[in-house]
Amino acid sequence: MLTLYNTLSRRKEEFIPIDPDEVKMYSCGPTVYNYQHIGNLRTFFFEDILLRVLKYNKYNVKYVMNITDVGHLVSDSDEGEDKMEISAKLQGKTVWELAEYYTSVFKRDIKLMNLFPPDIYSKATDYIKEQIDLIKCLESKGYTYLTSDGVYYDTSKFPDYGKLAKLDIKGLQEGARIEFSEEKKNITDFALWKFSPKDEQRQMEWDSPWGKGFPGWHIECSAMSKSLLGNHFDIHCGGIDHIPIHHSNEIAQSEACNGEKFVNYWIHGEFLDMGNEKMSKSTGNFITLQILIDKGYSPMDYRYFLLMAHYKKKLKFSFEAMGSAKNGYKNLAGKILNLKRQITQANFKTSDLDNKYIKKFSESVNDDLNMPEAMAVLWDMLKDENMSPESKLGSAYEFDKILGLGLGKIEEEKNNSEVPEDIQILVNQRSEAKRNKDFKLADEIRNKVKQKGFEILDIKDGVEIKKI
Numbered sequence: 001m002l003t004l005y006n007t008l009s010r011r012k013e014e015f016i017p018i019d020p021d022e023v024k025m026y027s028c029g030p031t032v033y034n035y036q037h038i039g040n041l042r043t044f045f046f047e048d049i050l051l052r053v054l055k056y057n058k059y060n061v062k063y064v065m066n067i068t069d070v071g072h073l074v075s076d077s078d079e080g081e082d083k084m085e086i087s088a089k090l091q092g093k094t095v096w097e098l099a100e101y102y103t104s105v106f107k108r109d110i111k112l113m114n115l116f117p118p119d120i121y122s123k124a125t126d127y128i129k130e131q132i133d134l135i136k137c138l139e140s141k142g143y144t145y146l147t148s149d150g151v152y153y154d155t156s157k158f159p160d161y162g163k164l165a166k167l168d169i170k171g172l173q174e175g176a177r178i179e180f181s182e183e184k185k186n187i188t189d190f191a192l193w194k195f196s197p198k199d200e201q202r203q204m205e206w207d208s209p210w211g212k213g214f215p216g217w218h219i220e221c222s223a224m225s226k227s228l229l230g231n232h233f234d235i236h237c238g239g240i241d242h243i244p245i246h247h248s249n250e251i252a253q254s255e256a257c258n259g260e261k262f263v264n265y266w267i268h269g270e271f272l273d274m275g276n277e278k279m280s281k282s283t284g285n286f287i288t289l290q291i292l293i294d295k296g297y298s299p300m301d302y303r304y305f306l307l308m309a310h311y312k313k314k315l316k317f318s319f320e321a322m323g324s325a326k327n328g329y330k331n332l333a334g335k336i337l338n339l340k341r342q343i344t345q346a347n348f349k350t351s352d353l354d355n356k357y358i359k360k361f362s363e364s365v366n367d368d369l370n371m372p373e374a375m376a377v378l379w380d381m382l383k384d385e386n387m388s389p390e391s392k393l394g395s396a397y398e399f400d401k402i403l404g405l406g407l408g409k410i411e412e413e414k415n416n417s418e419v420p421e422d423i424q425i426l427v428n429q430r431s432e433a434k435r436n437k438d439f440k441l442a443d444e445i446r447n448k449v450k451q452k453g454f455e456i457l458d459i460k461d462g463v464e465i466k467k468i
């Protein structure tokens, strides 16, 4: 049984899909006006684990992620300029060039981190008509009003507004900041369509029944999920920062227009706490995956680091912690290599699984994606002296379907790969002889290898080969 923590109910619930043949999942993707930092990647990583766990539970999943390439304003309260337009101006590029560039870097990061890409990446600018249609639907049902700068959603008309975030609307009204536009009826109201400024030509703008302009940020997710997954679907995920505004607004838009429940399970990932390494996109001072790589950490080191914390817990980043993760991953890779050395390929089947550990591992991942516990099961298994190397390696590969650490691709480092093939074959024969308790043969092979200029050293869980 798979359980997931649902933000809507504030408790762990058994996962039951609407259609058992296809789980439908949507996540809020990047705004492509800049690089994604490693905190953003933590959110995409947790969504990857969720996707892998669903697949591990034999569900077919249709997974959609949006790419925000228009309409995301500097402030979440619909004030200020469009992030894309500002960044394009600063870099002397068109917004379209900017979107294409940062989208390609994002997709590269996804690949390097070994994250499964969604089935569909949907770009906001490809769904302008659907967004206008949705605003028309809300208008016809009386949820909108016009101001001098756009079409707004009247949140007081939607009685359940703020149910996801358990917002204290009255408290928010009273604590309203000065920048709260006078034309807005309620502080939680938000823009569905913004008019282009009269004195300035925007690079991205479209005609609409209300005037030339561009969609507000929240409407794209309601419109694209409706069009690609339907009115009512299983899972919507994103970072916790989306709960009070963006996701609350998506629910208000979708449920008011469609007249039915929007999403069954809202799953949110916690932040990466940067501690002293303060990150801010606005000052350009933030850490990207490429910066980690330049400093000598592999994307798998970062993946290993992320696996050590539960997705609902804050995780503190530091280069010291990254160093420990790098060591952890190196140790793990060493263990996998040792297992590989002990196994003759011909005898190895990936179906060599250990049921006891597989069961423990499944229970951990199915308990609201408890990856730290799943990692502990992996290490316990690798240390278990009562298991055959075949069964250990087979089980590790099975776990890696979710861990995604590329265990099947780990290879000898260069100095080890200098071991000639005939020596490696002898080493494998010796390991097999040892397992068959034929120590006489094992010693003979060791001597033969020595005569050829290599020494076999027995270490705790395998062998090391050294040139003499």
Ligand SMILES: [Zn+2]
Pocket (backbone or CB within 6 Å): 027, 028, 029, 221, 246, 250
């Ligand atoms: Zn969204």
